[in-house]
Amino acid sequence: xxxxxxxxxxxxxxxxxxxxxxxxxxxxxxxxxxxxxxxxxxxxxxxxxxxxxxxxxxxxxxxxxxxxxxxxxxxxxxxxxxxxxxxxxxxxxxxxxxxxxxxxxxxxxxxxxxxxxxxxxxxxxxxxxxxxxxxxxxxxxxxxxx
Numbered sequence: 001x002x003x004x005x006x007x008x009x010x011x012x013x014x015x016x017x018x019x020x021x022x023x024x025x026x027x028x029x030x031x032x033x034x035x036x037x038x039x040x041x042x043x044x045x046x047x048x049x050x051x052x053x054x055x056x057x058x059x060x061x062x063x064x065x066x067x068x069x070x071x072x073x074x075x076x077x078x079x080x081x082x083x084x085x086x087x088x089x090x091x092x093x094x095x096x097x098x099x100x101x102x103x104x105x106x107x108x109x110x111x112x113x114x115x116x117x118x119x120x121x122x123x124x125x126x127x128x129x130x131x132x133x134x135x136x137x138x139x140x141x142x143x144x145x146x
Contacts (some may be wrong), residue, residue: 079129080129082129083117088139089140097135101121102121
């Protein structure tokens with residue numbers, strides 16, 4: 001019986017190994033040697049190059065959480081998620097405003113502004129969220145508090 005258990009474990013390990021086609025072997029090797037920061041940068045470059053997003057939409061995941069009694073929750077809500085739904089025509093001003101309210105770097109702020117709707121900050125107290133909304137709208141962005 002102990003031999004059967006050993007045999008059962010080996011196939012499980014084999015299924016985890018992925019056979020890489022020869023034409024991708026060099027690329028997969030290079031990617032596996034990259035640091036996490038380099039991989040993150042690569043993902044951003046590929047997203048920009050091919051106009052796609054690797055991130056799942058946040059608003060879809062958050063929507064089912066609300067249910068019966070939404071009105072009561074809205075009245076008692078003390079923290080908001082600040083979302084830029086449109087950057088408007090003055091993206092540079094909006095990027096500057098995003099950097100001011102989030103302390104993000106230039107590239108990260110630009111990435112958020114370029115791909116609306118973008119979550120700027122989550123679980124923000126009411127007063128701070130309204131202040132952020134005001135600053136972003138003054139820069140030309142359309143903002144929602146969720």
